[in-house]
Amino acid sequence: ADTVRLAVIPGDGIGQEVTAEALKVLSAVLEGSGTTVATTEYDLGARLYHRTGETLPDSVLEEVRGHDAILLGAVGDPSVPSGVLERGLLLKLRFALDHYVNLRPSTLFPGVPTPLADPGEIDFVVVREGTEGPYVGNGGALRVGTPHEIATEVSVNTAFGVERVVRDAFARAAARPRKKLTLVHKHNVLVHAGHLWRRTVEAVGAEFGDVTVDYLHVDAATIFLVTDPARFDVIVTDNLFGDILTDLAAAVTGGIGLAASGNVNPDRTAPSMFEPVHGSAPDIAGQQLADPTAAVLSVALLLEHLGHAAAARRVEAAVSADLARRAAGQVGPRPTAGIGDALAAAVV
Ligand code: NAD
Numbered sequence: 310a311d312t313v314r315l316a317v318i319p320g321d322g323i324g325q326e327v328t329a330e331a332l333k334v335l336s337a338v339l340e341g342s343g344t345t346v347a348t349t350e351y352d353l354g355a356r357l358y359h360r361t362g363e364t365l366p367d368s369v370l371e372e373v374r375g376h377d378a379i380l381l382g383a384v385g386d387p388s389v390p391s392g393v394l395e396r397g398l399l400l401k402l403r404f405a406l407d408h409y410v411n412l413r414p415s416t417l418f419p420g421v422p423t424p425l426a427d428p429g430e431i432d433f434v435v436v437r438e439g440t441e442g443p444y445v446g447n448g449g450a451l452r453v454g455t456p457h458e459i460a461t462e463v464s465v466n467t468a469f470g471v472e473r474v475v476r477d478a479f480a481r482a483a484a485r486p487r488k489k490l491t492l493v494h495k496h497n498v499l500v501h502a503g504h505l506w507r508r509t510v511e512a513v514g515a516e517f518g519d520v521t522v523d524y525l526h527v528d529a530a531t532i533f534l535v536t537d538p539a540r541f542d543v544i545v546t547d548n549l550f551g552d553i554l555t556d557l558a559a560a561v562t563g564g565i566g567l568a569a570s571g572n573v574n575p576d577r578t579a580p581s582m583f584e585p586v587h588g589s590a591p592d593i594a595g596q597q598l599a600d601p602t603a604a605v606l607s608v609a610l611l612l613e614h615l616g617h618a619a620a621a622r623r624v625e626a627a628v629s630a631d632l633a634r635r636a637a638g639q640v641g642p643r644p645t646a647g648i649g650d651a652l653a654a655a656v657v
């Protein structure tokens with residue numbers, strides 16, 4: 310029997326609530342499979358910060374590194390200055406563990422309400438670069454608080470970093486039935502980074518002759534995500550554009566409560582990290598109002614990554630059936646734990 314060593318970081322706000330449900334579903338789906346999960350829970354986030362001033366001590370980072378995968382809830386709290394936990398914990402993990410593929414699938418499950426009148430079949434995946442772009446923290450501020458303040462945030466794009474994520478996106482596109490890759494950028498304005506991305510897609514694309522390549526400026530991409538989302542198969546884009554597009558993608562596929570993600574290290578030099586796309590939702594935290602489905606679908610991505618594809622499919626099927634029951638009015642509003650219990654019962 311094999312053991313999955315899982316680091317669990319519930320984090321802040323609803324991160325705590327949805328992670329508890331995700332873990333329920335994980336242990337239920339693996340019950341009797343011969344695979345066991347050994348979890349190590351890390352109490353990181355606002356509480357640790359207020360207690361010690363730390364966000365991710367180096368010793369904890371090294372311990373986390375020794376696991377097979379990480380499950381994260383959400384990070385960020387109104388009692389902590391904005392950016393402290395987001396940068397000091399979440400982004401530190403993504404950078405330190407080289408999560409250069411931020412995988413964000415969008416599927417419109419049958420019956421799920423969408424704000425779109427005519428959504429068509431939505432089933433695409435955003436491959437968001439995870440270690441570069443404006444997220445690196447290159448920049449600074451001068452004359453802060455004066456009328457002459459200057460603030461810069463420099464987007465870093467390296468040939469190495471762009472190539473490896475573009476290559477991963479092409480490989481994913483090649484493995485999908487429609488074999489289509491859309492680069493989203495803004496090379497009409499961001500000419501330095503934009504042309505590096507464009508040239509890289511062209512060069513790597515030459516090795517993937519059966520993949521159709523398309524390009525959209527990010528502003529136009531937001532139009533098509535709303536008017537014709539069925540046109541997308543694999544989208545590859547930079548860290549910031551990918552962040553924004555995937556909240557929009559979530560909104561058109563049933564809401565942020567359903568959107569899962571994986572911060573993947575494809576070279577497996579460090580554990581990958583799975584988390585819902587949403588944040589800590591302070592407006593609803595502690596009230597059992599959060600939908601844990603995004604966290605549960607993140608567990609499916611985790612299982613898939615660890616080679617448990619059949620278990621991953623069972624989790625997705627349970628979610629799909631649960632969403633269909635909601636659509637049919639067979640279940641009313643349930644607390645976070647009620648949804649988790651139902652999904653855990655459905656995967657065994
Ligand atoms: P958010 O995703 O936390 O919330 C946006 C809206 O969506 C809120 O109205 C919230 O109630 C709702 N929502 C989110 N998840 C939901 C769920 N599972 N079920 C039902 N409704 C849900 O985004 P925000 O308000 O911009 O950010 C709040 C905090 O979370 C900030 O500190 C931010 O930095 C942080 N954040 C963290 C992550 C992460 O850890 N990956 C992601 C996004 C935001």
Ligand code: IPM
Binds near residue numbers: 385396399552
């Ligand atoms: C996300 C979040 C994070 C991001 C923040 C909290 C750093 O919005 O995971 O989408 O921008 O990547």
Ligand code: MN
Binds near residue numbers: 586
């Ligand atoms: Mn985001």
